[in-house]
Amino acid sequence: MNDFYPEITPYQHFMLDVGDNHQLYVEQCGNPRGQAVVFIHGGPGAGCSEKDRRFFDPEKYRIILFDQRGCGRSLPHGSLEENTTSALVADIERIRRHLDIERWHVFGGSWGSTLSLVYAQHHPQRVKSLVLRGIFLARQQDTNWTFSGGGATRIYPDHWQNYLDAFPEGESQSDIHGAYKLMTGPDKALAEKIARAWATWEMSCCTLVPDENFLKEATTDERCWSLARHEAHYMVNNCFLEENQILNNCHKIRDIPTIIVHGRFDIVCPLDNAWLLHRELPKSQLIISEQSGHASVETNTKHHLIAATQQMLTLD
Structure with missing residues (x-):
């Protein structure tokens, strides 16, 4: 059973001014010459944790984490001003450009899966692969x-x-x-x-x-x-999305390698979210995490997510 990689500390962290009076906390961990992966946290508003770094092999991945506008270590804390999905998508692109990354893997869970999908649909040429957990389609x-x-x-x-x-x-x-x-x-x-x-x-x-x-x-x-x-x-x-926007735009990302991990007994985001997404992405893999709910740290879900990040390393 896959378990977290050992605890690591960032080799770099900084505040990135993205305009609109917002500064984002950004950190890099692992191997500076490894394959780049960006971790997109849930919520909205949850922020990243130290455990989030540990889904990835630190010897093979260049791991980028950031706190979205107004949450975690980003400033001003709690701010809802100019805080929209399109702004967050633009922020992710600013981070990629600032770090001079051509293409990267994208990993997101819950609201992070929503934002990962919207980002990929806007910038498919920048996304090497998607690992998504606890799908939230953001419909009413x-x-x-x-x-x-x-x-x-x-x-x-x-x-x-x-x-x-x-x-x-x-x-x-x-x-x-x-x-x-x-x-x-x-x-x-x-x-x-x-x-x-x-x-x-x-x-x-x-x-x-x-x-x-x-x-x-x-x-x-x-x-x-x-x-x-x-x-x-x-x-x-x-x-800040049109109704059913994500499913309606899946044709834009149908060729991006995608692994979807979803708990069988997810009460926060029911499994049919993942099922519908998988049907719109015929090249995707849907892994149903049995005996699991919504959280990424549950034993079976954690195992499947780490296996997915190991699999994505084979794309290069």
């Missing part, structure tokens, strides 16, 4: 599933009730627009309370088997603030 039905009384709330009604209890007026305020209004409103204490409840609800659904350590790491104060507000910001704006 996908946001409704988790945050508007959809299927997830029926599977985890206890966690959903904990979320509803955070609202002063209960369920009447809990739709995405209502939550977003409170999280961006003048009452900072209430905004922080709703953000923590939002993040805790989502993270509680991420693993098939309850994992207190995972939940604790995923719900620090800073992480809750950026994750919840960013996600709500994107959801109320339909992720």
Whole structure:
């Protein structure tokens, strides 16, 4: 069973000014002469972690990680200004050009899979391969599933009730627009309370088997603030995409080698997201991670993701 590569530290990290009053934290790890791979984190708003470096063989990969606008170590923290999908796609291209990389592998999970796909559809000539996990297609039905009384709330009604209890007026305020209004409103204490409840609800659904350590790491104060507000910001704006945009544009990336890894029991992003994507990409591989939910660190999913990054090394 594949496990994480050993812990590594960056050989370079810096802040990249991308305009619009945003500076992105960017780091490089592994082998400076290795095959370039960019890691695109989830959320929106989650930021990268030290574990994210460890899906890749550090002797063979030049590993690039960055925190998207307003989250992680990027500045200003929590900023939603000029924070759109098209801006994030442009940021990825700025990073590639800044690092003088001609083509690179792209690895993304959850919202990171969404952004990876949109980036690849805009810049297919720059993408050597895609490794995608926990597919989120960013359709209205996908946001409704988790945050508007959809299927997830029926599977985890206890966690959903904990979320509803955070609202002063209960369920009447809990739709995405209502939550977003409170999280961006003048009452900072209430905004922080709703953000923590939002993040805790989502993270509680991420693993098939309850994992207190995972939940604790995923719900620090800073992480809750950026994750919840960013996600709500994107959801109320339909992720700044046309409905079904990703599936409708799969013809643009049909020749890019793609491995899709998705948990059989993913409650945050149900498996049919990956199934539909796989059908639109006939050259893709769909690997269903049995006994797994949504999180990348679950044993079977981690094994399949590392195997995928090993496979992608054979493309050169």
